[in-house]
Amino acid sequence: MSRVPKVRLNNGVSIPQLGFGVFQIDPAQTAPAVRMALEAGYRHIDTAQGYNNEEGVGQAIRESGLPRGEVFVTTKLANSRHGHDEAIAALDESLERLGLDHVDLFLIHWPRPKADLFVETWRAFEKIASDGKARAIGVSNFRVPDLQRLAAETGTVPALNQIELHPWLPQTELRAYHQQHGIATEAWSPLGKGGDLLAEQVVVALAEKYGQSPAQIVLRWHLQLGNIVIPKSVTASRISENIDVFDFELSDDDVASISELENGRRLGPDPDVFG
Numbered sequence: 001m002s003r004v005p006k007v008r009l010n011n012g013v014s015i016p017q018l019g020f021g022v023f024q025i026d027p028a029q030t031a032p033a034v035r036m037a038l039e040a041g042y043r044h045i046d047t048a049q050g051y052n053n054e055e056g057v058g059q060a061i062r063e064s065g066l067p068r069g070e071v072f073v074t075t076k077l078a079n080s081r082h083g084h085d086e087a088i089a090a091l092d093e094s095l096e097r098l099g100l101d102h103v104d105l106f107l108i109h110w111p112r113p114k115a116d117l118f119v120e121t122w123r124a125f126e127k128i129a130s131d132g133k134a135r136a137i138g139v140s141n142f143r144v145p146d147l148q149r150l151a152a153e154t155g156t157v158p159a160l161n162q163i164e165l166h167p168w169l170p171q172t173e174l175r176a177y178h179q180q181h182g183i184a185t186e187a188w189s190p191l192g193k194g195g196d197l198l199a200e201q202v203v204v205a206l207a208e209k210y211g212q213s214p215a216q217i218v219l220r221w222h223l224q225l226g227n228i229v230i231p232k233s234v235t236a237s238r239i240s241e242n243i244d245v246f247d248f249e250l251s252d253d254d255v256a257s258i259s260e261l262e263n264g265r266r267l268g269p270d271p272d273v274f275g
Contacts, residue, residue: 001114004043007228009159010182011129013136015072017107017223018043018243021230022053027164030056031063033234037062038071039110040050040240046162048076048109058098059257070253073100076109076140076162079275082117085125086149091133107162111146112275118146119153126156138162140188140272144177151181162186164268165227166197166217167261175225191215192265210248219245221258 006014012100020037022030022045030053034045038060047057054075061071075098081090091106091248106128110120118139125137138160151157161190165171181256191198198204198214207214215231219242222229231242250258269275 004243005040005246007184007226008158009136009184010138011159013104013159013227015019015136015160015184016044017040017048017251018042018219018230018245019072019074019142019228019230020096020239021046021232022057023048023051023188023232025051025053025056025232027053027056029234033239034060035063036236036239038054038066041243042239043070044072044074044230047082049078049109050076054094054097055165058100062099063256068100071157072104073098074107075103077121079110079112081093082108082112082115082118082121084124087121088128091128102132103134105136105138105160107138107140107160108142110141110269110275111139111143111271113146115271115275118142119149122150122156126154129156136160137186141269141274143271144174147177147181147183147210157181158183160184160186160228161166161246162188162230164189164266165202165222166190166192166267167190167200167221167222167258168192168197168263168265169246169267170225170259170262172262175227184228185226187222188230188232189267190222190227190231191230193220197261200261206250206254206258208252209254212245212248213241215242216245221255224250224255
């Protein structure tokens with residue numbers, strides 16, 4: 001049994017708080033990596049149409065022998081597939097690649113504000129949910145004004161917003177909006193990129209204090225803030241290490257000291273202009 005706690009989404013569906021991301025994992029490496037993750041106890045796999053590795057995710061789930069209901073699967077809409085009919089067709093294609101009859105969570109990957117199609121696309125997501133092809137629907141990289149517009153113009157609050165979030169960019173305002181409106185916060189790039197974040201003096205010192213790795217310290221920071229996290233790796237030892245974060249707890253002061261690393265630095269695209 002997985003030790004990962006679950007977060008209850010606003011429609012009653014539960015999502016494991018720690019999952020396995022497959023961003024930038026080569027399609028040929030995806031199935032072996034996901035198999036390792038499932039063997040290590042992960043029960044939440046996060047992919048996207050734009051990652052070009054949905055087939056490998058589906059293959060690994062089938063080969064794991066786990067019941068479908070035990071594995072939470074997220075995919076995301078490609079930027080080129082915004083629009084009502086396009087979004088519905090795109091999910092059908094994802095389901096075929098995954099070898100599944102539904103996903104647990106379907107996200108609009110980027111708002112693409114200049115295209116001004118995300119409200120129309122969201123209405124397709126509402127139909128996808130009512131048809132049972134996704135147990136929950138949400139968004140990714142949406143800003144407060146985007147979420148406010150969905151609230152004003154549609155009838156469904158996103159279950160979740162997946163955003164770039166790490167100690168350098170803790171997204172305090174956006175997380176507060178989520179909390180006020182029942183939207184779960186999920187962090188992509190939770191450990192930063194390239195190791196610079198994990199080399200921060202406060203993180204290294206806390207790793208020594210708690211007898212954990214720097215990555216485990218940052219993952220605990222996320223979990224104790226209530227974030228859902230999806231670290232990724234193709235290395236068996238790191239895959240196991242990243243899920244081994246439930247037998248210690250950071251003090252409130254240590255959580256605060258990590259939060260003080262905030263500098264507004266983005267490691268990925270800016271949703272104001274991307275897509």
